[in-house]
Amino acid sequence: MTFKTSLRRIWEDPLHPVWIMLAMLELVVIIALFNRFVLHGPVLRDVLVRINLPALDFFLEDVNRVFWGSYIAAGGIRVSEGIAAFSGNSPAGSWVSAHTAVCISMVISYILGPSLLLWGLKARHQWVINKLAKPSSLSILIATAAGGYIVTGALLLPVGAGMESWNRWQTMKADSRANALRDGAISSVSALGFQAQQLRWMAGSKGGGPWSEAPGGITVADLEKILPSMERGIWQPGARGSMKYSLEIASRDSLTIWGIADLQGMNSDRTFRNKDGTTGNAQVRAGVTPARVTIALEN
Amino acid sequence: MRLTLICTLLLVTAFFVIYRTTADVWTATNSAGVVAVIFLIGLAFRVTRLFKGRREKLTAALISVLMIAGLATHWIIIWRMTEWQYAQLQPIRRTIYNGMVISTLTTPAYDTFREFRRSIPQATIGGVFRRLNPGGAPLVDSLITKETGPLFASVSDSTVELTGEARFVAGFDPEFVNHDKRLGLAQIRVRVTPAGVSYDIQN
Numbered sequence: 001m002t003f004k005t006s007l008r009r010i011w012e013d014p015l016h017p018v019w020i021m022l023a024m025l026e027l028v029v030i031i032a033l034f035n036r037f038v039l040h041g042p043v044l045r046d047v048l049v050r051i052n053l054p055a056l057d058f059f060l061e062d063v064n065r066v067f068w069g070s071y072i073a074a075g076g077i078r079v080s081e082g083i084a085a086f087s088g089n090s091p092a093g094s095w096v097s098a099h100t101a102v103c104i105s106m107v108i109s110y111i112l113g114p115s116l117l118l119w120g121l122k123a124r125h126q127w128v129i130n131k132l133a134k135p136s137s138l139s140i141l142i143a144t145a146a147g148g149y150i151v152t153g154a155l156l157l158p159v160g161a162g163m164e165s166w167n168r169w170q171t172m173k174a175d176s177r178a179n180a181l182r183d184g185a186i187s188s189v190s191a192l193g194f195q196a197q198q199l200r201w202m203a204g205s206k207g208g209g210p211w212s213e214a215p216g217g218i219t220v221a222d223l224e225k226i227l228p229s230m231e232r233g234i235w236q237p238g239a240r241g242s243m244k245y246s247l248e249i250a251s252r253d254s255l256t257i258w259g260i261a262d263l264q265g266m267n268s269d270r271t272f273r274n275k276d277g278t279t280g281n282a283q284v285r286a287g288v289t290p291a292r293v294t295i296a297l298e299n
Numbered sequence: 300m301r302l303t304l305i306c307t308l309l310l311v312t313a314f315f316v317i318y319r320t321t322a323d324v325w326t327a328t329n330s331a332g333v334v335a336v337i338f339l340i341g342l343a344f345r346v347t348r349l350f351k352g353r354r355e356k357l358t359a360a361l362i363s364v365l366m367i368a369g370l371a372t373h374w375i376i377i378w379r380m381t382e383w384q385y386a387q388l389q390p391i392r393r394t395i396y397n398g399m400v401i402s403t404l405t406t407p408a409y410d411t412f413r414e415f416r417r418s419i420p421q422a423t424i425g426g427v428f429r430r431l432n433p434g435g436a437p438l439v440d441s442l443i444t445k446e447t448g449p450l451f452a453s454v455s456d457s458t459v460e461l462t463g464e465a466r467f468v469a470g471f472d473p474e475f476v477n478h479d480k481r482l483g484l485a486q487i488r489v490r491v492t493p494a495g496v497s498y499d500i501q502n
């Protein structure tokens with residue numbers, strides 16, 4: 001009985017929240033179809049490719065980004081400036097179509113969308129009092145649904161997206177440190193290898209000569225004067241403290257240097273035994289002869 | 300309606316003027332964002348007023364606060380994250396440059412030193428370098444690529460100095476005076492003496 005009454009109330013009220021929700025769902029479908037068949041369709045895609053609007057790809061990928069993605073697009077512009085600077089270009093300061101798109105997107109997301117929703121809610125309030133008053137229930141329904149759609153994406157989705165973005169950023173930081181340490185290990189063992197070669201070419205009276213005949217043997221300490229320069233130019237700050245080295249002389253013309261980084265190696269089971277007694281850390285080996293330094297990533 | 304138009308105008312003006320002044324996309328976006336948040340707070344008050352009951356008013360206010368706070372949090376995370384990514388790119392570029400130039404310049408340097416050690420006591424460092432690289436400068440010129448930038452050679456009997464200077468890659472110190480009197484670019488000097496090969500990442 002109650003269910004029937006509720007259904008009748010919904011049926012008799014063209015601006016019932018159920019109809020507004022249904023209109024919003026319809027918008028989801030219409031925009032998905034627009035993305036699939038118009039934006040990614042053969043004709044428009046071809047035109048857009050020909051026009052070649054710089055840095056607008058973010059918005060052209062999905063029309064929802066016009067409603068919801070203003071500050072994400074601003075971040076994209078910032079990163080693309082950095083990538084352009086990689087090749088010596090400096091686009092910062094020049095106004096491109098992506099800046100216009102960010103501006104339009106902000107106006108739609110935070111001014112027009114919420115205003116449309118507020119107008120719709122107020123008009124509905126008036127309509128409930130006087131059903132013959134203008135505007136028509138259809139225009140109120142469309143405005144409320146469109147405003148609700150924009151507000152849902154622009155203001156409600158970021159509530160959940162914040163945590164995901166934070167986690168992604170932390171992963172990026174960890175990956176960046178790992179890459180810096182791995183690159184640091186590779187470049188430093190090869191630099192130590194070249195230092196060892198120099199000692200091999202020098203006379204015994206100057207502390208050089210065949211490696212196995214050096215008085216007291218060669219140690220990492222004899223070679224590592226190169227490392228401060230490496231640290232300054234190749235590594236990221238703090239990487240040196242996370243690096244250990246080990247050296248073994250095999251013969252008068254052959255030695256091996258290992259670099260071990262405080263970083264999980266390639267074998268995920270962490271059973272790899274490192275030269276410094278630890279397990280599972282990244283390890284790089286440099287095989288050194290008077291003529292050649294050969295680098296291998298062991299873990 | 301009037302408020303919507305005024306805020307639209309304010310937001311667009313804030314973005315445009317601040318971007319034109321600072322050339323920084325985030326400063327412009329954040330400034331426009333402040334206009335947007337002030338507008339949204341005003342709008343939230345008006346939405347709250349639409350409800351009659353105390354509980355409905357409180358719910359509307361709470362949802363508004365949650366949405367604006369969520370937006371601000373995500374906004375700040377994306378802002379800091381992309382600034383971090385931007386800042387990471389410069390040292391990565393410098394590292395690539397340093398690695399490339401060290402590898403380019405140390406090869407002739409080690410060849411010279413090795414040959415010098417073999418030819419002792421007759422040879423000089425400069426003499427060996429000139430013998431291995433007739434002309435000196437043509438060798439250096441042949442090593443120059445788009446990536447390495449200009450390279451300079453200075454040869455005396457006891458020392459060979461090879462200097463690599465970036466075309467556009469910034470070094471650590473923006474005030475550093477480079478070999479050709481430009482400012483702040485990455486620079487590496489490889490030196491060969493009778494004591495060995497050394498290199499110094501100067502900027």
